[in-house]
Amino acid sequence: MAFLTWTDSMSVKIESIDKQHQKLIGMISDFYENIKTRSNNDNILKLVDGMKKYTLEHFRYEEKFMQQFNYPGYVEHKHEHDLFVTKVNALEEKYKSGKIIVSYEITSFLKDWITNHIQGVDKKYSDFLVKNGVE
Template identity: 30%
Template sequence: MPLFKWSESLSVGDGTIDSQHQRMIEMINELYDAMERQEGAASAEGLVASLRAYAREHFTEEEQTMERIGFPDLAAHREQHAAYIRQIHDYEQSIQTGESPNILDMSRFLCNWLLKHIKGSDQNYAPYLSNE
């Protein structure tokens, strides 16, 4: 059972960015589902590493878009992205060092953060995109 499904209410009005957000949600769901199936830390480690790599790529592209459209709140937004990457990295390390973290809770945190970020921060640049 996936944690969350993307819906139109999360759209930022850009097909590429929306599909990247959908992919991130899918990746978090994959992690959550794998842990529900009790696939263990080795599986989680790979999935979390892929999520971090994908999130970095997506954030870089999103920041380039915000630069291009002259979004004024870019610096604070960048900081939110960096904090998320650091959080994923911390999770990766706790999985690697076998601190028996609760990966279902981690997945929930990663999903909730992303939803809040899309609604509370990403959607703020939508009007600048449509004015382009």
């Protein structure tokens, strides 16, 4: 069984966002596979960098719509995004300076975070953004 797979139960009923979530989940799974097979350091860092960039792009995409339509849960949602970015940056710095090794603990953190975030706060905006015509 794959480490993490997107399922219909994760759908926020907005195609563009579902696609981005699928891509993110694919990236986290790749990352896990690379750690499992003890891929080299450069590969790991490249994957981390790719995930960071894509996550930021994705967060901005969601936030743009929430702001545009005055979504009432925007501040709380943006805060979750910001906390995640801070945490990932801190993990990356620790890894680069040799203070931690990339471990299953990190892949589990990513997996749990994305799953809970989609099922929790992302689903909360679903009806609101759909009503505002976001596809």
